[in-house]
Amino acid sequence: MKTLTTVCLAAVLSLLSPAAWAQAKKVVVDGSSTVAPISIAVAEGFQKSPAGQGIQVSVAISGTGGGFKKFCAGETDISDASRPIRDSEIEVCKKNGINFVEIPVAYDGLTLVTNKANDWAKCLTVDQVKKVWGEDAEGVITNWNQIDPKFPNLPLTLFGAGTDSGTFDYFKEVVGDGKKDVRADYTPSEDDNVIVTGVAGSRSALGFFGLAYYEENMDKLNAVAIDNGSGCVVPSPETVQNGTYAPFSRPLFIYVRSTSIARPEVKAFVEYYIQDKGAAARKVGYIGLPESVYAAALPRFRNIVTGSVFKDIKPGTPIGEAFK
Amino acid sequence: MAVTPIASGASRFNPQLSKRHQAGRIFETVCFLGTIAALIVLVLLMYRVFSEGIPRLDRNAFLAYPSQLNPKEAGFRASLIGSIMVLVLTVVMALPVGVGAAIYLEEYAPQNRFTRLLELNIANLAGVPSVVYGMLGLGLFVRLFGLGPVVLAGAMTMALVILPVIIVAARESIRAVPQSFRQASYGLGATRWQTISNHVLPYAVPGILTGTIIAMSRAIGDAAPLLVVGGLVFIQADPGLFSRFTVLPLQIFFSIGQPQAAFQELAAAGIIILLIVLLFLNAAAIYIRNRFEHRYRS
Amino acid sequence: MQKLTLTPQSVTEALRGQPDLQRRETIIQMVMLACAIFCIFVTAGIVFILSEVGVQFFTDEYFANSGLLQRATQNLATQAGLSGSELNDIIRLAVDERPVTFSSIAERIPNVTPEILREAYENLKQTTSTGEKLWLAFTNSVQRFFLDNRWTPLFASKRFGIWPLVNGTMLVSAVSMAVAIPCGLLTAIYLSLYASPRLFSLLRPLVEVLAGIPTVVYGYFALLYISPIIQSIYPDAPIFNVLSAGLMMGVMIIPTVSSISIDAINAVPRSLLDGAYALGATKMEVILRVVFPAATSGIVASIILGISRAVGETMLVTVAAGQQPVSYGDTFWSAIQAAINPLQSMATMTAFIAQVALGDAPAGSIQYKTLYAVGLSLFLMTMAMNLLSQYVSTRFREVYE
Secondary structure (H helix, E strand, C coil): CHHHHHHHHHHHHHHCCHHHHCCCEEEEEEECCCCHHHHHHHHHHHHHCHHHCCEEEEEEECHHHHHHHHHHCCCCCEEEECCCCCHHHHHHHHHCCCCEEEEEEEEEEEEEEEECCCCCCCEEEHHHHHHHHEHHHCCCCCEHHHCCCCCCCCECEEEEECCCCHHHHHHHHHHCCCCCCECCCCEEECCHHHHHHHHHCCCCEEEEEEHHHHHHCCCCEEECEEECCCCEECCCHHHHHCCCCCCCEEEEEEEEEHHHHHCHHHHHHHHHHHHCCCHHHHHCCCECCCHHHHHHHHHHHHCCCCECCHHHCCCCCCHHHHCC | CCCCCCCHHHHHCCCCHHHHHHHHHHHHHHHHHHHHHHHHHHHHHHHHHHHHHHHHCCHHHHHCCCCCCCHHHCCCHHHHHHHHHHHHHHHHHHHHHHHHHHHHHHHHCCCCHHHHHHHHHHHHHHHCCHHHHHHHHHHHHHHHCCCCCEHHHHHHHHHHHHHHHHHHHHHHHHHCCCHHHHHHHHHCCCCHHHHHHHHHHHHHHHHHHHHHHHHHHHHHHCCHHHHHHCCCEECCCCCCCCCECCCHHHHHHHHHCCCCHHHHHHHHHHHHHHHHHHHHHHHHHHHHHHHHHHHHCC | CCCCCCCHHHHHHHHHHCHHHHHHHHHHHHHHHHHHHHHHHHHHHHHHHHHHHHHHHHCCHHHHHHHHHHHHHHHHHHHCCCCHHHHHHHHHHCCCCCHHHHHHHHHHCCCCCHHHHHHHHHHHHHHCCHHHHHHHHHHHHHHHHHHCCCECCCCCCCCECCHHHHHHHHHHHHHHHHHHHHHHHHHHHHHHHHCCHHHHHHHHHHHHHHHHCCHHHHHHHHHHHHHHHHHHHCCCCCCCCHHHHHHHHHHHHHHHHHHHHHHHHHCCCHHHHHHHHHCCCCHHHHHHHHHHHHCHHHHHHHHHHHHHHHHHCCHHHHHHCCCCCCCCCCCHHHHHHHHHCCCCCCCCHHHHHHHHHCCCCCCCCHHHHHHHHHHHHHHHHHHHHHHHHHHHHHHHHHHHC
16 A cells, blocks of 8 residues: 555656746747648747747637637737627626737638539639528528529528638628528538538538638549639639639638737747748648738738737628729 | 255245256346446446547557647647646545545534534535536636636646535445454543544555546546636647646547548547556555455455 | 434434534535535526526617617618518518618618618607607517527528527437436446446446546547438438437437446445345346335435436537527427437537537627527526426425335
């Protein structure tokens, strides 16, 4: 019994290793699960680079809203966000004396996907997408041939992002023109891999998620080209970056606390992020912004220009216009 | 086995032995099938996990830090250490309090309304969803105590989660100690505490350890409370007592949700690592349980 | 607990001459009491944390505004001469401040445009006192929370009826206990009473491993393996369904039920069994009529623990049961059918909590507050269930002791 107690005590004490007391320089990032892979990839590159020696970057995932809550409470340095900050959140930040610099970092291409055997819905207009997915369609539009009489007589099976995700939020903005909602009778899933399985398993299925998931599963799914008035555009890194795949390209952001910028490790990390110009984002399945945007972001960051430009921008607006 | 009637009146009683024995055999088979059913599911689950994960279970999986850019070379080092630290601290914190509460309720508490209140309270706590403990931990340990989302706060939260389980199991095993033990001890002039510590507790240890094993399994596999406390974190450093941390189930959860196939394999490897840790801990607890069982019960 | 013939009090009496020993005993007793009372603090903490924001939900301005809009609608509609069920229908439309709500109400009232309605509404907002608004908020929210039958707080047209979520939790738990109780008890009986000691020491740890597998893994296993099997038997079943989630959850809970039951069965005195055998009972009869009743308190405790685990499980249901709250349709019969059908996707209370906790809702918004409202409901529900089961099990216990 005594030896057992001694062994246990030794094990516990050994856990309080020197690592516990080490005071490395830390950068704390939190927020969206969509943007996290980008921030993580950038952090990895940064920590290996000469600028990042001795700096520990931690990237947590509490959701965009949860991230902003911690950000406005002063608990984090950088907030990952898959949507622009909202007025209500800016209020809270102001109340706590927190100012931020808004930096767009990458594009996420929202892709509509169909089953591999679906050879009829190769291109849909934005209006058709709105017609299928809008709240008025709930219980009403239940068959493919209601979208276009040329489509076969097959029941629609809809899959999509969970209602509490940034993906859903952006989709809703587009489909509902900011006023209306998405229909409630689709199969939501927080895990996009499940949507892949769902759509791949049903001939009459239609789903939406980020481009990364389509790129990984091109052998199982077809991407629907979107016609925004100037012809069918297939989603791809090029079309998303040059803005022709609209309005389903959504920008992703990081928000940096202005007081944190005084710390050299935070400054170094964000500068590395911007100057990476979306290379890390591409590696994890997202798309970089046009180079002009990064060029505009860097001086804004260096001069600590606070406030949000994007919160009032309509989805689908070319990003170069918003961010000069 | 034939039964001969001992008096003429008894001829009306037909023991129907063969029928009853047959029913017994069927019953035994049913019990066996019930046991096997669960184990078959376990085997299927393990087969799937192992077939995907074993190829990926190399040195890196244990020793490398997580990586988003290079999933093929990434590993579970940070979350493995985090999991073990949280688990050990959790048990160290929860076991004494849990056993103490159980001892109080079984040995000291008088049969009055206050005791009923305590018992109801504990039974209720056993049913609270672990997410809610996470919310409590976030508000209390992370924010109010000002610890931040660190290992200690996570361990304290998990200690609250498993506390009711330990108390319930400990109470059952203390209750099972025969009164004759206590009587004999008092009869020899021992005090209450001496009786408890030298006789009741050792006899009850196997049962308490059962509860602890279940609680530990729960603590290591339950991702939800630590998710709320802020444990879904990417770090490339070994966590210490007061640093941000992540645990195995959360890193597995994150990995599974990534689009690239390499992450799916990594997740499977992570599950195997988790099971290895679990088996290790269970084996240690079972070893202790057997030793006590041997010594104090035969 | 039986009365001891040698009572601890009499033992403590004997210690009277030894103050040190007495003091030590008292200190130890105090320490144990502190451990027990600690649990009350934990409960208090949980109640506080949940109520703090939970109460904010029920008194949120959103509901006050909804109540005011209802009042404005009622005023205008009665002025226009409407009454009875038509009046009630129109009032029911008044739920939020969206333009589409205003226009749909104004359509139904003659001589009223959306602008008139909005003016009346804004007027009421200015003139109503804070106290009255608070009361309105409370009544409106409680009414919607308990009397509505749809749960769509994350959509634009928000409905806050809690029953779909409660239904999801109850159905998943019922399915899982239907698996866990029989299998758990059969396992316990087989391992402790039929299996050889070697088999016992081999199989028992294996069963306990089932409890350690992360629940996320169970969720994905259900999704990727059990669901397709179910879909091959019932082709209409969706990929997320209660049956597959419930089955896996049942398997997950088996160790909880069986392990504690094994201990309870092992604690039955050997003398009881020997006596029964001596009277000529077969093994099955001994188990069913002697061991089971004697071990009841432990077995019931294990089942209650299992049910608690089922109700509180989060990750498994989030992954496998889906996030679509059940919708009941328009008729009573369709509602019943929807409520008990396991071959559909049903969001549970815990899955919703996880969804919002990880999600996009801005902190402080009404969506965020629903998280706490649901958490509070879940806590109260499990408390009610526990009280009920305590009552039942004390009744049980009295019969055999």
